[in-house]
Amino acid sequence: MRKINRIIENNRRNLTKKQVLILTLGITMLAQPLSIAIPGAAYAASSTTSTTAAKSAQEQLVRVYEEMITSGAKRVDYKWANKTGTGARQSNVHVIEVDLTNPNVKLDVMNGKTGAITGYASTGTMVKNSGAVAGVNADFFNTSGKGVPMGAEVLGGSLIASPSKLKGMYAFAVTADRKPIIDLFDFNGTVTAADGTQWPLAGINKASYTIEPDNTYSHVNAMYIYTSAWTAARPDVKDSSTTPTEVLVVDNVVTQIADNSMITGTPPANGYILRTHGKAAEFVRNHLQVGETVSSNYGLVSQTTGKAFDPGSLQMLVGGHTILVEDGKASAFSRSISGISGTGNRARTAVGYSKDGTKVYIITVEDSDNSQGVKLTELQQLMVKLGVWRGVNLDGGGSTTMITRPLGEFSAGLTFPTEYGTVQRLLPSGLGVFSTAPQGQVKGIKASGSGVLFIGQQATYEMKAYDTYYNPVDPGTLTPTWKSSNAIGSFSGNTYTAQKAGSTTLSVKSGSGSDELPVEIVGGNQIAQMTVDVSSPVLEQGKTGTISVVAVLKDGRKLTVPASSMKWEMKGFKGTISDGKLTIDSIDEGAKAGYVIARYDGFSSVAVLAAGADKKFDDFEQTTYPISFSSTNGVVGTAAIVAGLSENAAAKALQLSYDFTGGSGTKAAYAVFNTTGKALEGKPSAITLDVLGDNSLNWLRAEFIDNSGKAHLVTLATQVDWTGWKQLKVNLPADQMGYPVKLKRIYMASIEDGQDERSLTGSVAFDNISFQYAALVAEPPRTKIQLTVGAKSATVGGQAMKLDVAPLLLKGTTYLPLRFVTEAMGAQVAWEPANKRVTVLRGDKLMEMWIGREEFLLNGLRKKSEVAPITRSGRTLVPIRLVSEQFGLSVNWDGKAGTITVE
Known part of the structure; x- marks a missing residue:
């Protein structure tokens, strides 16, 4: 839910029974996943399948997944395209369908504080505390208020909050005789x-x-x-x-x-x-x-019919915002949508019902790395396609959260990422789905576990059981048997080890019950880019830092590659990688740079380390320069050095307090260093600092001023979504700043779009600010090389040399002997005969090429050349343009003389 802060602030400115397991299992389950799980996330499954892909690419709304939550309620996932044809933008839509004719399910309001209309909690906490099996955020609220919804609320047949007298604020209700209503x-x-x-x-x-x-x-x-x-x-x-x-x-x-x-x-x-x-x-x-x-x-x-409603005649009622769908068509908005980012692509929450009033659709749209969110006009379109006869908006984006209980599970969890990742906003109310079914006999079993793996990764799978009402039962007395449909991996008990890339189906069987789970094992040929991230780029003996590998697949998915799937190489130093940490044990004599090469199934990437150091900027214990507060657009606050914020009560830190309730537009509160900025030594490449967060979801940034007076804004955290101390490490745009530079200020900011989703007041603190100085990896000295097509003689720096194979002109492309050119230019070259792969390290670049393949890799990015490397007389020759463009070499061709000059 989004609060309507501008509206409100302008007011003033003034169960558990032990379940008996029946050993007779049903053979089938009503609704089985149609596709694999969302890769790389602890969310329930949601992606397209061959079945849905075989539908028309022109369809805007395609069903991709379905699973029962409880008797009378199921979760259905869709892919939504903002337009038909090529260039469409995709969004993930998640729907809970509730059958009001089923007596075993009901809808009711959940509150942030159980038994109260005031108080905040996450949607997940509300689902857990209320005993619901699923739920979403609902109603609008003022984040600077007392944690109370703006709309009316009927909980369990009792009116516990009246509606605010605001224009066009609709509400959703279900009557005691199970009829849905959306009305003013x-x-x-x-x-x-x-x-x-x-x-x-x-x-x-x-x-x-x-x-x-x-x-x-x-x-x-x-x-x-x-x-x-x-x-x-x-x-x-x-x-x-x-x-x-x-x-x-x-x-x-x-x-x-x-x-x-x-x-x-x-x-x-x-x-x-x-x-x-x-x-x-x-x-x-x-x-x-x-x-x-x-x-x-x-x-x-x-307001529309004049009919009076005794609260006892309603099973539940929860407030909303503008009407979205009326009589099966997109309706005019009943109030302005400017305050809820209605024209922007955001996450959304809505609810509606079918024409016959028997089915309720609880609808959410995801805004994440894999989904673009929707505009409110798009939300209207997709609701109509879902079969909504009348529907109302429940959110403006930042609060959108859906919690669902997977089939066979005893607890519910986050269905998809929120706009803040795994962080759920704290809210006063939500709409819950509750099971009222009695205990039933066991109906079936379900395989549970990751749907996406990497080669070498081990994953543990579980068997869940559910009864005739699709509620979970304890499978403890059942003995599962696990199998894989092919030999690309193997089971040991219920632990599966992925061994080859491809697709497989994992099956579990117990008695007469069985289930299958499709699993994808990612191959190197699916990767478009792979990045190795090291928390400290400093090449220093004894240094320890975190290391991780993230792969972006060709289909756009962004996944973390587990360490167990990687093969590591280290050049220029000796070190160890364990539990996500890299430790530099020793540095090779004469090494100017260190390379951490990560390989996965023929794909590679590199992190480059160089000599450097960490230098303290300030720990605020003996600060001798002024630190002041400034702001924009009427923001008030303070910036001061205070003690007692950490475990060491005597330790000092810089505290920034802010109040964004005044003014309008984008707002910021600054802690200003030395009036115009405090100068930094040398050329820092990264900043590290400890931050005491306030969970405000506001934007944390730093501003640097370079030697030309140009300001460089560096994001320290896109949202302050934590409380307590946390260390941040952020790289600086070193290639864009003219040194020397000054740190002018650190600040909290709240942009106008979605401002009502974030806290208006708060306080953060900073301590132990330091900068990292990683020297640029030195380019090897440039040496002039001269070669002649067809001749095995050459000169390097004026000295004559012999080549094993002569430069070759073939179909308009000039090929050079790779080893000769790269080694003459100070590069390291490695040849792997089995894979016909050549690896070149030069400066801060890692390049890998394959004989006969136009594709090549440069620092973990898959690229393509017009021509491929070839072999002649057992030697590798590469297109000269390929080498020159990727390594920054200067190449001159004299066609008349047939000579090539490389430097």
Whole structure:
């Protein structure tokens, strides 16, 4: 859910039973995955299959996966294309279909704080705490408020929050007789004094806000009722621009009246507090007395039909935003979508129902490395294609989260990455799916485990069991037997070792029950790029740093390659790689650079290390220069060196506090070093610092000023999504900065787009800032080489030399003997006869070529040449242009004389 911060802030600126296992297993399961799991992520499966690929490439919405969650609810995944034909942008759509005719499933509201309307929690926590089997974020809220949804809420048949008086804010409900509703609702209620006098209630359990379109304060001259579900502080003078008079009612008797003040504490379970102001407070003074009875009555009214709804007639209700689909067609938006990034490609959450009212569609769209998100107009289109007759928007992007329980699993988990990866935003409410089914007999079993592996990787697979209601049962008394459909890997018990690239099907059998799981073993020919990342590029004996390998496949997937699948080579130094860490044991004599070469199934990449050092910038213990605060667009805050933020209470750190609630547009709060910046020594290549995070999801950046006065902005963290201390290490754009440089400031920023998804106030701290100085890998000295086509004689630096094979002119391409040229130019060359592969290391470049293949690799990137290397007289010859372009050599060709000059 996204909060509508601008709307609100402008208000002021003022189960577990032990299950019995039945040993008779069903042979089939109702819904089996149609495809392999999402590679490289701990999320449930979602990708296309040969079946769906065989459908038309022109289809915009293609079903790719289906699995039961519980009786009456299943998860279905789709691929959505923003247009038909070539150039379409793909997005992943995840839908929970709920059959309202099935008595074994129900929908209800989940809250951030169990039993309360106020409080925050992640969607995953809400699902766990409420006992739901699936759930999504729901309703909108003000992130700077008290953790309360803006819309109405009916939980388990009880109205615990009234709707805010805002234009076009629709809500989704299910009646007690299991009929879905999407409508605009008003609140209607009265308080009756002992003398029979009545006063209208403005709402129940609401934070203060600005009423639309009147633009008036919500609590002025109004009476609100607060129940035990409201556990936060009630709106005070600062919140609401009103001084309250409050009344405590217990068992329908007035027990306390606080005139022009607030009652201490929260309402009891058998009572409530009336919060009044102005004319409503006058009603209290004139008609309510301690010891007298008082009664309240309230409910909801449809704005479109005028129909009154007793809360008991509703099973549940949760608030939303604009209407999206009406009568099976995209509808006009009922309120502005500018505040929820409606025209941008974002993650989305929505809910709708079918024309006959029997099916509810809970819809989410993923925004991640593998999915582009959608605009609201696209969301409307795909909802119509899904069969939605009436639908409402529930989110603006940043809160989009779906939690589902995989078939056979006892716990639910994240279905797909959020916009922040695995981080889930803290929210006040959600929409949950609950199973009400009794315990059933075992229906089937299910194979569970990774659907994507790398050669050499070991993975453990599990067998799950589920009953006739698709709820999990303990498979502990069953004995599974695992098999693979081919010989590209092997099982030892339930541990599978991938041995060759390809596709296989893993099967498990127990009694009469069986299941299959398709598994892909990635081959080197699928990789488009592979990157070796070393946390410190410094070549220094004893140095230890993290090392990881990430592969980008030709189909766009980005996967981490496990260390068990890699073959490592180290040149220029000796070291060890263990548990994701590289340790430099010793440096070869005379080595100016070190190379860590990672090989996987014929594909390679390299990380280059060079002599350098780490230099402390500041630990803020004895800072002698000024540090000040500055900001943009009305942001207020402080920047100061403080003690007591770390385990060592005496240690000091730089603390940056900020308040983004004022102003508009992109906002930033800066900690400024030495007024105009503090100069750095030499040419740093990276910055390391400790950051005390505030989980605000704001942007953390640093600004450097180079010798020409040009500013260089460096992202330290795209979102501060952690609390506590965390070390960050970020490379600097050394190739773009003119040295020397100054560190001018470190700052928190919140861009305007999606600003209401992030915290408006917070505090971070910085400590132990240092810079890394990795010397550039020196280019070998340039030497002039002269060769003649057809001649085995040459000169290198003016000295005559003999060649084993002469340069060759073939079909308009000039070939040079690779070993002679590269070694003469200071490169290292290795030949692997078995694979007909030649490896060349020169400067900071690793190049690999194969005889007869036009494809080659340069620093882990797959490229293609117009012609391939060849062999003559047992020697490798390469196209001169290939070498010159990739290694930066200068090549001159004299066609008349038939001579080649390389330098």
